[in-house]
Amino acid sequence: MDTIGVGLIGCGTVGQGVVSLMLERRDRLSRKVAAGIELRHVIDKDLRARRDVDIPKGMLSDDLACLLKDDQTRIAIELVGGTTVAKDIVLQCLEAGKDVVTANKALLAHHGRELYAAARRAGRCIAFEASCGGGIPLVESIRRGLIANEVQALYGIVNGTCNYILTQMVAGGKTYASALADAKAKGYAEADETLDVSGADSAHKLAILAGIAFGIDVDFDRITVEGIQAIDLTDLKAGQELGYVCKLLAIGQRRKNNTFSLRVHPAFIRRSHPLANVNRSFNAVSVYGDAVGHTLFYGRGAGRMPTASAVVADVVDVAIGNAGRTFEQLRLLNDVCEPVAYMPIEDVEKRYYFRLMVPDRPGVFARIAHVFGAHDISLSAINQHEPEASAESESVPVVVTTHVAREGNVRQALAEVSSLGVVTCPPVCIRVVEEHEEF
Amino acid sequence: MDTIGVGLIGCGTVGQGVVSLMLERRDRLSRKVAAGIELRHVIDKDLRARRDVDIPKGMLSDDLACLLKDDQTRIAIELVGGTTVAKDIVLQCLEAGKDVVTANKALLAHHGRELYAAARRAGRCIAFEASCGGGIPLVESIRRGLIANEVQALYGIVNGTCNYILTQMVAGGKTYASALADAKAKGYAEADETLDVSGADSAHKLAILAGIAFGIDVDFDRITVEGIQAIDLTDLKAGQELGYVCKLLAIGQRRKNNTFSLRVHPAFIRRSHPLANVNRSFNAVSVYGDAVGHTLFYGRGAGRMPTASAVVADVVDVAIGNAGRTFEQLRLLNDVCEPVAYMPIEDVEKRYYFRLMVPDRPGVFARIAHVFGAHDISLSAINQHEPEASAESESVPVVVTTHVAREGNVRQALAEVSSLGVVTCPPVCIRVVEEHEEF
Structure with missing residues (x-):
């Protein structure tokens, strides 16, 4: 049996997790998957960075061309992040005949339509389980597991940084500023926290999840977005007295006349609400289908190994041919779905x-x-x-x-x-x- | 594009749900799935039963041969239940060259090894998402979504009848007998409740889930099983005072020296335990992977439309070719896994x-x-x-x-x-x- 070569682009936090799973713990994949899967390239602009994993000599390079011109490398993992360089890299990989696995929600939320179309032209696919909900098998559960449903609504806590801050404010009686500082100290927030606390990251994930759940071409700019920066401890305490907890929710609802309401904002939910006990940096998404009823998916929405777990699951799915068929056969991505009307x-x-x-x-x-x-x-x-x-x-x-x-x-x-x-x-x-x- | 014919065997509660999704709500599948999928046969021994769905003339028959000899019918859905007639039907379908979709946990728990081997010999596959956790996309989440993990443990509430009874006992202060009668009246328990309340049904599901989670050939007879029949309201109340709730748990644990502990029994769990808020007839399964950490999947574990949702998801997965590749490429089923040692x-x-x-x-x-x-x-x-x-x-x-x-x-x-x-x-x-x- 042919061995399928894999190249990784971007060897930061998650990238090192992927290297760990594909090299250090390679035995489990070869035990579980009949197809041979082999990491052949790690491309990163910084060759001297200290890394927690050993990358064999000759595998690490700062030249994307090494990966692109290697015919045995059929899968490219994009973990560069951002929407500019990453977009160019994904397009180059597709043109070079590679299937692409990515965790890049911003990229897909903003440029999904163009990238999916490019993949289809190249006869390749893009797999993105790791883009939403970190290690939770959320994307595939919604688009394959719930495919027989007309999804009515989804409600998600999809940003671990915000959830950690809100949990800490209530549990520790901390102000927003103090909880944010704590989140940074513990590695739950980036040095620049804006993308997380502004709700933009949640909105990126909502764009992707609502797209596959409702089968619509989501226009990212039509999502209403409010973050948690203005949340005051006074209100969290007052809410608590009333029996509420505050969560940053990503909400997608199918409304009357086939309009959709897509929004991210802080929300008070009752303590008995299914998402009320999702604490710390955990994520969870409730999906309501007209056949299945309420389903909920919970787990670590970020972090090195959880996200790497989803990336490698996608690599396997691509390697055995399933991701390609899903991409081709299920009409759930922006480029093959219709835009819709939004409820203001x-x-x-x-x-x-x-x-x-x-x-x-x-x-x-x-x-x-x-x-x-x-x-x-x-x-x-x-x-x-x-x-x-x-x-x-x-x-x-x-x-x-x-x-x-x-x-x-x-x-x-x-x-x-x-x-x-x-x-x-x-x-x-x-x-x-x-x-x-x-x- | 070819249309893929589907035949349903067993038109009871779940079967009627499948007919509803595949006929009455057929438009959504044809909107979402490029491959054409067409229900062609409904086989049931009782042609005169009152049903909640209209089955077109000529589609309903009591003769399995109609399905077996129809070359255009490439997928057979087994919803007969039980381990005798159903086994024979599945073997006949495989021999006739049909892929099989089944919700039959007892059949797979007892005869999985033999049936999977038969499917492999016939070059066909068996898909069984609906066998565990009803509509929750649990099977595929574990075997595909978490494939990069060494799963450490799983803990599930996988029988809605037992969970309903235990919830009712605590919430309503009812005795076991009274809660059972209530469950029967509401349709949450069968006339003969033994399979559910004895823990056997949970053990069937544990055998399947532990098999794919750990990649082992589970010997059903090595699962320790205790049911809820002897649970006394006195103890539920005493547990409540101590901060515990009682759940029937299906537990699979990887223990030292690569032994496994597989067991079903009532358990007291703290109110803060991730499964403590799974109430009424809902199911949930926690899976702990060494990369992903804690994941939890929640939803309706039984019922007409939730289970039909999973059956139809499998039909789509088979139709587009993914289920076949999963079956062939992932070494996670009994017939291609090793038996293991069990911790007594x-x-x-x-x-x-x-x-x-x-x-x-x-x-x-x-x-x-x-x-x-x-x-x-x-x-x-x-x-x-x-x-x-x-x-x-x-x-x-x-x-x-x-x-x-x-x-x-x-x-x-x-x-x-x-x-x-x-x-x-x-x-x-x-x-x-x-x-x-x-x-």
Whole structure:
């Protein structure tokens, strides 16, 4: 039997994990997989970096051409990251006749359509299990395992950095800044945390997962994205009193008239919600299908070995020919799916949590409540603690939750409340997400 | 492109779900899958049964030969159940050149080796996603998604009937008999519940899942199996006080010296355990890999449409050629794996919960404690409530939990305690299962 050669491009954290699985622990693959699979090239621009794995002499190079011109290397693993150099590398690999395995969610979220089309022209495939949910077999579960379903909705905690920060804030009573510093110290956040905490990374994953779940050509720019940077410990504690935990959720919903709502934002969910116990850097995604009902997939969404586990699973899938058939036969990728209509975020209806800082004077809350009423927003609970005797501030926090209301109305109402001249700082608004009804 | 014909054998609950997905909701498959897939035969011994789906004239027959001799029918779905007729049907289908999709865990647990070998001889494959975990894409997640791992352990709640009963006992304060009656009334338990409540059904699924997770030829008869029939509400309540919930767990562990511990039994797990919140008829399986760490898969483990969802996913996987390659290329099925050594249940070490009914007299508990000490069993907590004033019984329940102890010692100690002549009924013993350590 032919041995299938593999080349790795980008030998950073995950890349070293892949080398470890494909060289140091190679025996398990050769025990489990009939096809021979052999790592032949490791391409990295930095030949002198300290690495935790031994790369045999002659395998490491900074020249992509070594990989491209080697006919025995039929699979290229792109772990460079980013959307510029990586895109060029993927296109070169496809043109050179290599199948591509990638963990690059930003690349696929922004340029999926173009790259999938290029792969099809070249008669090759792109496999991307590691792009979402790290080691969780999420991509294949959704696109192959749930293929008989019309997926109704998906709800995911898909960014471990944000989940670690939110968990630490609640568990350790830490401010956002302090929890972020802790996440950096522990290696759960990058030096520049923006991509994670802004929600952009979650949105990249949502674009990919919603695409294969709904079979639609997702336009990344139509995803509404809010991050966790503005989350205040005060609100997490107030939410806790009400029975909620706060998670950064990636949400995809099939709405009426075949429109879709795709959004990433912090959300209060009840403690009994299926995602409420997903803590620390773990990820989980709930998918609701019209036949299967509720399914949930949980595991480590990032990290060297979990992500390498998914990369190598894809390498095997490509090597035995399955990834190619999946790519070719299932019409679930951007380039062969239709673009769709999106439900504007203003039309989405849900419940809300507000915290308003108001002066402790008669009649003030009545004026605020009047604004909500005028915008068809019905209050579900109001909670104003008596000010502490020692409190010097003239304003007190009033926590309000609403019944289901239209987001457009909520935005208008909050703008009006702000302009009343009675709240002492901008109102805090956190969306409440209820457990999805199964069938 | 050729259309691939499919024949269904057994049109009961799940079979009707498959017909619904393949006929009534056929459009979604033809939208998502390039290959044409067409249901051509429904074979059932009962032609007159009332069914919830319309089967076109000419498609329904009680003669398997209609399916076998139709060359355009290349995939046979076996949903007959049981291990006798079903086995014969699967062998006939394979010999007639059909690939087989089955949901029959009992058949594969008992006769997997023989059937897989027969399929290989015929150059065909057997796909069985629906055999474990109903609609959860569990089989493919483990064998393909986690293939780069050496799996360390798996822990599953894989029988919805038992989980429903145990959940109802705790939530509704019901006795076992009353919760069972409720499960039957609601359709969560069969008229004859034995296969479910005895743990046998869970053991069937464990045999299949442990086989593909560890890559071993599981001998079904070496699985230790205990069911939930003897579970008493008293113990569920006592466990609750201690912070435990009781679940019927299917456990597979890779132990030292490459031995394996495979067992199904009721277990107390802490409320923070990843499986503690799996309630009602839901299933979930935790798999721990040495690269990926902890992964968990959750969903509906039974029922018409969830199971049909998995069956149809397999049909697609067979139709596009992937199931065949998986079957051929991955060495994870009984007929191509080695049998292994099993750790005897007596050698397994864990914590225990005991409830002993003892007379309320001085010195009695000291004698019992002495027996435990003599068998190297160290007590972790002892809980004896003061008898209620109104209690007429002369004996009081003493609830004990132990530190980690060897099961063989526990069995001997309990036998000795019973023979002391002081306990008024046989001691209750429930194993405590701690959360698996990830790496």
